[in-house]
Amino acid sequence: MNYKIRALREKLKSLKLEGMIVSNPINIKYLTNIDPEIEGILLITRKENIYLTYTMFIEDVNKTLTIDDEIIVVDTRDVSKEEAENFFVFCENIGFEENYVTYEQFKRLKQRYRINNMAETDGIIEKQRMIKDEQEIQNIKKACEITDKCFEYLLTYIKEGVTEKEIALEIEMFFKKNGAEDLAFDTIVASGPNSSIPHWKPSDRKIQMADPILIDMGCKYNGYCSDMTRTIFMGCILEEIKPVYDLVLKNQQNVLEEMRSNYNIKNISRRVEDSFKFNNYNLIHGLGHGVGLEIHEMPNINSKNESFFKEDMVVTNEPGIYLPGKYGIRIEDTVLINKSYCTPLTKSNKGYVVI
Amino acid sequence: MNYKIRALREKLKSLKLEGMIVSNPINIKYLTNIDPEIEGILLITRKENIYLTYTMFIEDVNKTLTIDDEIIVVDTRDVSKEEAENFFVFCENIGFEENYVTYEQFKRLKQRYRINNMAETDGIIEKQRMIKDEQEIQNIKKACEITDKCFEYLLTYIKEGVTEKEIALEIEMFFKKNGAEDLAFDTIVASGPNSSIPHWKPSDRKIQMADPILIDMGCKYNGYCSDMTRTIFMGCILEEIKPVYDLVLKNQQNVLEEMRSNYNIKNISRRVEDSFKFNNYNLIHGLGHGVGLEIHEMPNINSKNESFFKEDMVVTNEPGIYLPGKYGIRIEDTVLINKSYCTPLTKSNKGYVVI
Numbered sequence: 001m002n003y004k005i006r007a008l009r010e011k012l013k014s015l016k017l018e019g020m021i022v023s024n025p026i027n028i029k030y031l032t033n034i035d036p037e038i039e040g041i042l043l044i045t046r047k048e049n050i051y052l053t054y055t056m057f058i059e060d061v062n063k064t065l066t067i068d069d070e071i072i073v074v075d076t077r078d079v080s081k082e083e084a085e086n087f088f089v090f091c092e093n094i095g096f097e098e099n100y101v102t103y104e105q106f107k108r109l110k111q112r113y114r115i116n117n118m119a120e121t122d123g124i125i126e127k128q129r130m131i132k133d134e135q136e137i138q139n140i141k142k143a144c145e146i147t148d149k150c151f152e153y154l155l156t157y158i159k160e161g162v163t164e165k166e167i168a169l170e171i172e173m174f175f176k177k178n179g180a181e182d183l184a185f186d187t188i189v190a191s192g193p194n195s196s197i198p199h200w201k202p203s204d205r206k207i208q209m210a211d212p213i214l215i216d217m218g219c220k221y222n223g224y225c226s227d228m229t230r231t232i233f234m235g236c237i238l239e240e241i242k243p244v245y246d247l248v249l250k251n252q253q254n255v256l257e258e259m260r261s262n263y264n265i266k267n268i269s270r271r272v273e274d275s276f277k278f279n280n281y282n283l284i285h286g287l288g289h290g291v292g293l294e295i296h297e298m299p300n301i302n303s304k305n306e307s308f309f310k311e312d313m314v315v316t317n318e319p320g321i322y323l324p325g326k327y328g329i330r331i332e333d334t335v336l337i338n339k340s341y342c343t344p345l346t347k348s349n350k351g352y353v354v355i
Numbered sequence: 356m357n358y359k360i361r362a363l364r365e366k367l368k369s370l371k372l373e374g375m376i377v378s379n380p381i382n383i384k385y386l387t388n389i390d391p392e393i394e395g396i397l398l399i400t401r402k403e404n405i406y407l408t409y410t411m412f413i414e415d416v417n418k419t420l421t422i423d424d425e426i427i428v429v430d431t432r433d434v435s436k437e438e439a440e441n442f443f444v445f446c447e448n449i450g451f452e453e454n455y456v457t458y459e460q461f462k463r464l465k466q467r468y469r470i471n472n473m474a475e476t477d478g479i480i481e482k483q484r485m486i487k488d489e490q491e492i493q494n495i496k497k498a499c500e501i502t503d504k505c506f507e508y509l510l511t512y513i514k515e516g517v518t519e520k521e522i523a524l525e526i527e528m529f530f531k532k533n534g535a536e537d538l539a540f541d542t543i544v545a546s547g548p549n550s551s552i553p554h555w556k557p558s559d560r561k562i563q564m565a566d567p568i569l570i571d572m573g574c575k576y577n578g579y580c581s582d583m584t585r586t587i588f589m590g591c592i593l594e595e596i597k598p599v600y601d602l603v604l605k606n607q608q609n610v611l612e613e614m615r616s617n618y619n620i621k622n623i624s625r626r627v628e629d630s631f632k633f634n635n636y637n638l639i640h641g642l643g644h645g646v647g648l649e650i651h652e653m654p655n656i657n658s659k660n661e662s663f664f665k666e667d668m669v670v671t672n673e674p675g676i677y678l679p680g681k682y683g684i685r686i687e688d689t690v691l692i693n694k695s696y697c698t699p700l701t702k703s704n705k706g707y708v709v710i
Binding site for chain 2 (some may be wrong): 106169172175177199
């Protein structure tokens with residue numbers, strides 16, 4: 001059995017669950033490598049791992065799975081009512097994903113598989129996904145490399161007069177022509193005063209002299225995401241912006257100094273909040289988040305999270321300051337947590353970049 | 356109050372529901388025009404329509420809503436526990452979207468708003484969305500126009516040696532540079548034998564002489580989708596393909612002759628199935644589906660649907676024949692249902708197109 005499913009089974013056992021129904025395609029991808037676009041569900045029964053899918057997907061799924069996975073692929077149309085009711089026979093508590101499954105699906109699963117007690121699992125797989133293995137880290141590294149290359153290209157592409165939308169489209173094309181399968185999320189290109197809105201959607205605004213240009217972008221490689229933000233400048237940097245930029249950058253770098261295994265997430269976030277407050281600014285969003293098969297994963301990095309960084313987590317570090325109607329500065333890297341240090345996986349220039 | 360919310364209230368009343376919690380952002384967009392990317396929920400209470408959202412979205416939401424909507428916008432952080440419990444006070448049955456709300460959200464909604472009975476609503480808003488108004492039809496028409504223009508452009512762009520992926524990317528760029536805000540769905544470009552797989556993902560395969568090229572594409576305009584498929588040919592058409600193409604086209608055109616208000620969905624689908632069977636082929640997917648804010652909406656057009664076409668539905672008509680390992684032919688239009696006829700909204704050439 002592959003080690004990810006084995007680890008999940010151990011955890012289920014410790015929670016006194018005799019099995020689990022995995023419906024979230026991202027969790028299925030994590031456990032089996034089956035493409036999230038394929039429709040099916042994974043049943044972790046007492047003795048077997050069963051992937052139920054439709055006829056048209058069987059061939060594709062069989063190509064993806066390896067013998068090591070120990071997953072039995074079954075065509076849904078071959079499963080009689082009785083067989084369905086037998087998968088979890090004599091079981092008391094079967095886990096399900098209460099944050100993914102709709103109310104209607106919950107009812108149908110319970111009935112179809114005749115389950116006594118559908119038990120909430122509180123992100124059991126999402127928690128396991130926080131710690132990345134070598135293959136996962138390689139995929140994220142590759143996505144980050146493509147992102148760095150894209151940034152380098154943008155420095156030659158962006159000129160006065162191009163619009164935010166044009167830059168966003170250029171980023172998407174670069175990603176897709178350079179090995180990424182998709183965007184990791186909708187690219188943010190926010191220029192001039194638009195940069196003061198943290199989740200700006202690219203508009204038809206043209207880049208002007210002295211604009212700050214905030215670019216938040218990432219791509220997917222083998223399903224794994226990258227996430228990087230840089231704030232660059234057209235022609236020159238307004239003097240009033242420099243101290244704000246310096247403050248954001250200093251904090252971003254301090255966090256990199258501190259991020260490592262067993263360090264407290266809350267404390268690191270609080271230190272940035274305090275530093276901003278001391279200078280009369282506020283950190284109005286989280287300091288970061290996990291990155292993997294999804295762009296936003298556990299852990300959330302903010303001053304409410306009582307947990308600790310662990311080796312082989314991949315997270316973002318993205319402090320930002322926003323002055324409404326004027327400008328915003330955010331600097332973000334995707335970072336790998338190591339035992340006694342951390343490794344930024346995105347490596348583009350963070351000093352003043354004027355184009 | 357806007358007429359869409361008024362119609363929903365009438366329907367709720369007839370179902371003996373004293374209110375509804377609308378969580379699905381697409382349904383909220385339909386009722387209020389609020390962008391689906393904005394996070395919030397719409398409470399239809401006995402006397403009021405309340406949109407609950409976060410501070411950062413308030414300004415944007417207020418810009419979108421009109422006085423006619425009669426929707427009160429409330430910042431979630433200003434709602435105390437007591438106020439939340441008062442929204443549905445003295446109510447017995449409050450509707451919710453059982454096909455959208457997760458099991459966890461269901462529990463939280465029930466508790467936060469202290470609801471006696473959360474009642475399933477069986478797609479009440481999705482059913483209302485089947486009938487489009489003038490503004491919605493205009494948006495879909497516009498998306499279809501851009502799609503037709505894109506097809507015209509492709510005839511000059513596609514050459515021997517370009518890959519399926521390159522064509523798909525070119526389509527996306529054309530859409531985004533010509534007024535569409537996004538793709539309506541992942542474009543299918545399936546060439547040569549790949550065309551025999553109905554849901555092919557564009558690959559690095561290069562277009563070759565005598566290839567059939569199946570292109571299924573659509574874009575979004577003001578949130579509304581278009582959907583069109585054409586199968587075209589590189590250089591020449593293999594003689595064995597012609598009778599299959601003719602059979603698909605004849606059926607697609609017959610359906611257009613029959614589609615109109617009050618015609619039976621089942622019968623129209625069955626006639627295509629029978630015609631294919633008579634020629635030793637099978638219709639292996641539905642004949643079509645509704646199109647609107649989502650690419651796949653109600654009604655499903657297949658031989659199991661007992662309902663009838665209604666005036667101002669917008670649906671697809673997309674028969675296809677697939678010979679595994681050899682080739683596939685699909686021809687699809689987005690179509691507006693009228694009282695005594697129907698109007699194809701996508702208008703690209705359906706005869707033999709050889710490039």
